[in-house]
Amino acid sequence: MRDASSTTNTPELLLQSEVAKLLRYSEATVTRLRLKGKLAYYKGRPVLINRADLERYVASMKVRRVLKVIKTKASFVIEPANTEPRPFKLLTRSEAALAFDRPAATIRNWCLFGKIPFLPGRPATIDEADIVAYLTDRQRTREMRTGPAPGSLEFVQAQRQKVLAKMRHRLRVVALRRRMPCILKNAKRLKDV
Structure with missing residues (x-):
């Protein structure tokens, strides 16, 4: 009997049909992706695909x-x-x-x-x-x-x-209004000169 605390981090493996549903592709398209090398998989029957590899594929696409x-x-x-x-x-x-x-x-x-x-x-x-x-x-x-x-x-x-x-x-x-008469007077003098 295994202890729950001693479980190892095993990758989550998905069947090709599950991957097709997640990606909204047909199984033939998933097969094509696998065979082209765009999607990593584990050989065997049934073909298994790691969820982490699937996430990498989606991020790259x-x-x-x-x-x-x-x-x-x-x-x-x-x-x-x-x-x-x-x-x-x-x-x-x-x-x-x-x-x-x-x-x-x-x-x-x-x-x-x-x-x-x-x-x-x-x-x-x-x-x-x-x-x-x-x-x-x-x-x-x-x-x-x-x-x-x-x-x-x-x-x-x-x-x-x-x-x-x-x-x-x-x-x-307020300060400008106080100085304005002086400014105008100086401007008038300069204009007259």
Whole structure:
């Protein structure tokens, strides 16, 4: 009987049919990938594929559209996304639209304008984690633009800075109004000379 604490880190092995379901490919396509050397596997019956190798394959296949300017002509070019291997859940555009409560056209535009990486194919698939990362990054930038929440310490400090800036401006205006008659008198003298 084995002790639960003495288990070793064995790789999670998947059948070819399971890999086909995860990648949303046919089994023939997975076989083709294996035989071309793009997807590592363990020989035997049944053919087994390590989940870590599958994650590396998905990370290497992700692409992103990038706007490139060559001379005076601008066009989109597809480049590797250079993402790190990680657990994934691939979604089609329509599934992503349902999952994230967005129109399918919006998900499509995110892919077309290079905001999120995707796996090319018919249909193109998108990693759920990439969409989550894009949406959280977008939320952070929005929060940075809108400023701190009312009532927070940062908000109070920003309000104080605004009041001080307004007071400095008023003092400058008052000082300028005091000096203005002298400035105008000097300007009139220079004009008469």
